[in-house]
Amino acid sequence: MKRSGRLKTTRVVSTPPFDAGSATAATTCALKGGSLMPILGLGGGIFGGGAEEAIVSAIKLGYRLVDTSPKYGTEAALGRAIARSGVTRADVFVQTKVCNVGYTTALRSFARSLERLGLDYVDLLLMHSGISGAAKADPRSPRHSEDRAGTWRAMCQLKQEGKVRSIGVCNFSLRMLRELSRAEPPAVLQLEWHPLLQRWHVLRYCREQGIVVQGYGSGGGGWRLWRKRPELELLRRAPMQLAAHGKSAHQVSLRWAIEHGVCVIPKAERPNHQLENLQLFDFRLSADEMAALDGLSAHRSVYRFCDPDKYA
Template identity: 40%
Template sequence: MTTTTLTLNNGVELPALGFGVFQTPADQTATAVAEAFRVGYRLVDTAAAYANERGVGDAFRASGLTRDDVFIQTKLWISDYGYDQALHSFEKSARKLGVDQIDLLLLHQPLTSRFELTLDAYRALEKLYADGRVRAIGVSNFMPEVLTELLEKTEVVPAVNQIEVHPYFQQRELQALHAEHDILTQAWSPIGGVTIYGAGQKSTLENETIGQIADAHGKSPAQVMLRWHLQQGRSAIPKSVKPARIAENFDVFDFELTGDELAAIDALDTGVRSGPEPTSITLENYGREIPEA
């Protein structure tokens, strides 16, 4: 049976299955995260750009869980890249979350048009890691060429690259690079929720292959896709504000997909990205002020 935890390249353990709050309204975040804690999630993924870090912190403080019980990860936005700016951005996030130490801190996007700012921001993460303010550092949405350049110009190998991965978009070249450098692949949109499909293309939740596998196990398509991630060694961070879905997405540790079933899901890859192209993320198009705590 697949383990419920994964070990990062610096020895830190994190829950394999986490709870995401992307696009969760600030006034609903604390309630959703509280429900996730009740169900059994112990990893929560947020970001400065989501404007709901405070709700995550509120839910944690109300949960009765200890700090060691919960793995909290967040991401710095491109508007706060640069060395000093990134150090200050950490302080903003830590205060909103109400914690002294963040478990995993990521750069949310590569700012390829101003990559020197990206490198300076990552060097700030290295400083925070060296000082014990964060337990692990990493990146998000870094493609092979950009990740390779980061590896060449910085000291600490990222523990995680959080990227779009679901049955229709698997990024195998990038995942192979992760494996080469012992970087954990963490899947956002793990069940294809952000995908906009072309004419005649059914969503992953309506895909016949996934549906047949789900029927064979008495599970939902979403549960099958999450199980696919976990059995292939990825971390996954599904999101929902609906209690039934929150519970359903966590109920994936009592069945196992066969090799043939895993291969059948692998064969669904279309190579089509649904999220924004990482090189399109610029300060001109996506810059936004991240408020103080």
């Protein structure tokens, strides 16, 4: 029998990393080791040629966390944007990524990232996936686990050297998380999180282990989720969106994530969209509204990533 989203929610029994009721756009949460990470940031994704201007705009509006990756091609733009923004480097939480490529290649990849960023350190380094590109065609290959161990060892070393303040992972299965935690638990898990994809078993494990969850796609996957999922028409019509709160489906979905103690990094290139994503803290969703959104869970990914549960 399929359990309702509401029942799944009640299974998350431990304390969230921040108080959603008193949170603001400037609220931070503590990571393992003592670093403070903003609960709201600017998602990386692909900005094309407008990345630098978009990041400058976001920082000037008040964003203090920016997500990037070598795959996004925005690291150099982020470094230039910080220099232009008028905000000190120490006040911007910079997070980038390395792929699951093993020890030596991970060190080389990060060195190039730091050079492109033009920085001495990053606040958070994430392993972009637990799947090894060298063995992607073979889900059961031991190469996935071997490369994860090597990549994580490199990341731990970079942290010890002071080039990285905190380390974490993206798109990991629960089994991968447990395996990695035997060496050193990650500080952050970044994963796809929105009303149609709710991984309560992963969230509960992270709470128990003190791992902060950071969601991407939480506003609806760049609107693809809202356009392509007919069941979410209920959100478009819902009084809680327009009449009660005067908010868009995008904002309601982001607020839903925050109410569950999940940090969010919505992508927004235009200043008006960036401002909209900051306006999540002047309303709250009722228990009934939260239950309605919880009940939409269908384990449906908006993004075309490989399912980590299928890989060794």
